[in-house]
Amino acid sequence: MCSVTHVAVGALLGSLLNNSLAAFGLGFVSHIPLDAVPHFDFKDFRLDATESVVLVTAVLLVGGLSPMLFGAIGSVLPDIENLLWKIGLIDEKRKIFPTHSGLLRHGRAYNAGGIRSEIAVTVLSAVMVVAAVFIQAIRGGAI
Secondary structure, eight states, X not given: OOHHHHHHHHHHHHHTOSOHHHHHHHHHHHHHHXXXXXXXXXXXXXXXXXXXXXXXXXXXXXXXXXXXXXXXXXXXXXXXXXXHHHTTSSOGGGOOSHHHHTSSOOOBOOSHHXXXXXXXXXXXXXXXXXXXXXXXXXXXXXX
């Protein structure tokens, strides 16, 4: 998945928890099944990285240092090694995350089905994060 999708899903998972460490861990582990689903990866890593930073910043501004933020960070963290590889700081053999190193299947698909699944997961996650924020606001509780 694109990094921005990982951020959205991680934020969603974090919004469902009351523990930042658990949110970070669940976000981190969620990276594996998301990478396994046939999906589209941006060819321009700069666009993907920029969008991810913007979304993480938005989550921080909305939720502060909440489990939602830690879920988002945990979910996107494995893609740091992909960024380091794409900018030439590490070679492909040094990747250690299972879906990046080849240990587990990576569902890359540069076709309409891959794009559709990418958009569906991202939009659904973003809508659910917004819903979670509104529910918390209505309850009068912290995010």
